[in-house]
Amino acid sequence: MGIKRILIANRGEIAIRIMRTAKKMGIKTVAIRTHLEPGAMYLDYADIVHDLSHEEPEISVFLDIDRLIAVALENRCDAVHPGYGFLAENAYFAQKCAGNKIEFIGPTPDAIYKMGNKTVAKQIAGSAGIPMAMGSNGNLSHEEDAVKAAEKIGYPVIIKAASGGGGRGMRIVRSSAEMEKMFILASREAEKAFNDPSVFVEKYIENPKHIEFQILGDKHGNIIHLGERECSIQRKHQKLIEEAPSAALDGTLRKKMGDMAVKIAQAVGYFSAGTVEFLLDAEKNFYFMEMNTRIQVEHPVTEIITGLDLIEWQIRVANGEKLTMKQKDIKLTGWAVECRINAEDVQAGFAPDPGKIEKIIMPADPYVRVDTGVRENSLIVPGYDSMIAKLIVRGTDRKDAMKNLKQALDKVWIKGCKTTLPFFRMLVRNQKFLRGDFTTAFLEKDVDQYHYSSDYEEKIAAFLAVKLFVKENYDQPADDAVTGRNQEMSPWLLNKRLRQF
Amino acid sequence: MIMGEKIKHKKLYALSQTDKKHIFSIPLRESIKIGKREYPIFLKSDEKHGTYILWKNRRYPVEIVRSRQNRYEILFNDVSYNFTVETPFSMQRRTFLASSVKGKTTEIIKAPMPGKIIDVLAKEGSTVSRGEAVVILEAMKMQNEIQTPVAGTVKRVHVRPDMNVMKDDILAEIEPAVK
Numbered sequence: 001m002g003i004k005r006i007l008i009a010n011r012g013e014i015a016i017r018i019m020r021t022a023k024k025m026g027i028k029t030v031a032i033r034t035h036l037e038p039g040a041m042y043l044d045y046a047d048i049v050h051d052l053s054h055e056e057p058e059i060s061v062f063l064d065i066d067r068l069i070a071v072a073l074e075n076r077c078d079a080v081h082p083g084y085g086f087l088a089e090n091a092y093f094a095q096k097c098a099g100n101k102i103e104f105i106g107p108t109p110d111a112i113y114k115m116g117n118k119t120v121a122k123q124i125a126g127s128a129g130i131p132m133a134m135g136s137n138g139n140l141s142h143e144e145d146a147v148k149a150a151e152k153i154g155y156p157v158i159i160k161a162a163s164g165g166g167g168r169g170m171r172i173v174r175s176s177a178e179m180e181k182m183f184i185l186a187s188r189e190a191e192k193a194f195n196d197p198s199v200f201v202e203k204y205i206e207n208p209k210h211i212e213f214q215i216l217g218d219k220h221g222n223i224i225h226l227g228e229r230e231c232s233i234q235r236k237h238q239k240l241i242e243e244a245p246s247a248a249l250d251g252t253l254r255k256k257m258g259d260m261a262v263k264i265a266q267a268v269g270y271f272s273a274g275t276v277e278f279l280l281d282a283e284k285n286f287y288f289m290e291m292n293t294r295i296q297v298e299h300p301v302t303e304i305i306t307g308l309d310l311i312e313w314q315i316r317v318a319n320g321e322k323l324t325m326k327q328k329d330i331k332l333t334g335w336a337v338e339c340r341i342n343a344e345d346v347q348a349g350f351a352p353d354p355g356k357i358e359k360i361i362m363p364a365d366p367y368v369r370v371d372t373g374v375r376e377n378s379l380i381v382p383g384y385d386s387m388i389a390k391l392i393v394r395g396t397d398r399k400d401a402m403k404n405l406k407q408a409l410d411k412v413w414i415k416g417c418k419t420t421l422p423f424f425r426m427l428v429r430n431q432k433f434l435r436g437d438f439t440t441a442f443l444e445k446d447v448d449q450y451h452y453s454s455d456y457e458e459k460i461a462a463f464l465a466v467k468l469f470v471k472e473n474y475d476q477p478a479d480d481a482v483t484g485r486n487q488e489m490s491p492w493l494l495n496k497r498l499r500q501f
Numbered sequence: 502m503i504m505g506e507k508i509k510h511k512k513l514y515a516l517s518q519t520d521k522k523h524i525f526s527i528p529l530r531e532s533i534k535i536g537k538r539e540y541p542i543f544l545k546s547d548e549k550h551g552t553y554i555l556w557k558n559r560r561y562p563v564e565i566v567r568s569r570q571n572r573y574e575i576l577f578n579d580v581s582y583n584f585t586v587e588t589p590f591s592m593q594r595r596t597f598l599a600s601s602v603k604g605k606t607t608e609i610i611k612a613p614m615p616g617k618i619i620d621v622l623a624k625e626g627s628t629v630s631r632g633e634a635v636v637i638l639e640a641m642k643m644q645n646e647i648q649t650p651v652a653g654t655v656k657r658v659h660v661r662p663d664m665n666v667m668k669d670d671i672l673a674e675i676e677p678a679v680k
């Protein structure tokens with residue numbers, strides 16, 4: 001009895017994260033090689049690599065339910081771990097796994113469906129007595145209906161995709177004049193991203209904090225929470241940095257919100273790992289936002305302050321094991337913070353900057369954990385997300401964690417792509433952030449420059465520009481005949497020239 | 502600067518995008534001053550780090566992203582800096598030009614990131630107001646509205662729905678409205 005072989009229906013760092021724990025538990029893993037990244041690092045961690053790199057399918061294999069089931073059966077897998085993203089919150093996939101006697105490592109298809117559909121989730125939360133922001137009753141099909149609903153609720157409102165997640169299909173609307181445009185944008189984005197154009201509107205809570213509770217349940221009806229994470233620092237609803245616990249909660253509020261989170265999970269008979277997201281306003285009122293029925297990107301910060309391996313518990317629960325700890329056994333120790341180091345150009349509005357990782361050196365201090373799926377020569381491809389690594393740092397308290405983070409950030413060395421590092425270096429020097437005084441509006445309101453740069457750094461860069469100019473114009477280098485003066489040269493040539501100085 | 506001409510200037514200026522002026526005396530000293538002390542700059546390269554600058558005992562990653570005529574984009578410690586390098590003469594000319602020419606120029610809207618065109622909202626010949634969306638560009642699963650920074654008339658649209666674009670590809674040209 002028990003899971004012996006898991007198909008990893010994912011890639012990148014989360015695939016590696018799952019395979020590490022599987023190995024520790026003596027479980028074999030199967031990973032899939034795709035044409036987009038045939039040399040990817042995660043493949044090295046699998047016991048079996050199922051090679052599909054000769055195919056260039058229209059939709060990614062990680063989104064192809066029938067294909068994944070076929071791969072699982074062919075490799076005699078008795079379980080599938082979906083990771084996050086892709087099919088992690090697809091009830092039909094979970095159902096199909098069950099129909100083929102494959103254990104889906106996650107909650108029931110019913111729980112995924114109910115919580116995945118925000119309108120249904122709101123109804124459930126409503127009948128469980130969970131506080132919520134006022135919203136339209138159910139989905140809206142026309143912008144006229146949205147205008148009507150918004151007038152009843154009062155502007156500003158937020159349009160959300162019923163099947164949404166990860167910030168996609170969301171638009172804030174401040175007046176009826178903006179509604180038509182925003183409604184179409186949100187609905188279209190929702191259709192593209194989730195294959196479901198339905199949207200609803202609800203009251204937009206201005207400047208809240210994003211607080212989420214980690215839930216863990218077993219198949220025997222036991223559900224506990226593992227404390228909160230704060231993920232208020234976001235750009236376009238995309239989380240950039242997460243920490244646990246939150247400076248905004250005390251023991252009383254933690255218990256109150258945690259109890260509510262458990263209550264929602266109970267209402268759908270939840271088991272496995274899940275996350276209940278709340279908005280917390282300035283008066284410490286909290287509102288249920290949504291529940292994510294998967295392992296989250298930011299799960300490591302919870303693992304650090306609780307000492308639990310969440311992937312291990314997902315697998316044990318899938319195996320039918322009972323939780324060995326009760327709510328009172330969960331103690332939060334210390335502070336943890338996670339930075340998502342992405343291949344993005346902070347100075348160009350966080351535009352993705354895909355490319356080849358030429359060098360990557362991550363700090364190895366005892367207070368640092370790094371979850372990554374890339375190494376030297378790895379490619380960050382446009383078809384997948386732009387994550388390079390998660391830099392996770394711990395401390396005895398928040399101040400200590402932030403001090404350690406500042407040091408760790410200076411030790412990260414990545415060449416080949418522009419990264420979000422300058423953003424985090426700015427953040428750890430921002431007094432409001434360091435005081436814990438921030439909301440989801442932080443980047444719009446409290447930051448004038450998204451990257452850190454000292455006067456001396458600019459001066460050195462200026463020196464380099466002048467040095468190049470002198471070299472090109474005064475010294476008449478021998479390779480002028482080859483490159484031609486004043487023509488655009490490739491960065492490769494330039495860097496060769498730089499090395500010749 | 503005329504090709505092949507070898508004039509030695511006493512000074513060179515690096516102008517940042519925010520018009521901050523960094524002055525360097527020529528011959529160039531390989532150091533940066535803090536207060537009265539000079540700290541030497543070393544440009545190095547090794548297998549582990551690639552090319553880097555060693556300054557005050559710390560390594561900083563460095564890359565030349567672009568170089569065209571006197572314009573340079575330098576990536577230093579993961580931050581990108583854009584400079585134009587000017588001689589005392591070109592600096593003077595620049596100041597003169599800036600004060601005499603204030604003509605309107607066509608606003609070129611470029612793709613800020615590689616992606617796919619989902620929709621084209623602007624029509625050639627139509628008028629647009631500042632901040633109006635011109636196209637919708639999907640990149641890394643997010644739909645982004647690309648807006649015009651100026652009000653005016655759409656002179657040309659270079660893209661169609663479903664087209665894939667690279668970073669800096671021209672999406673549209675806007676003729677700014679006369680104030």
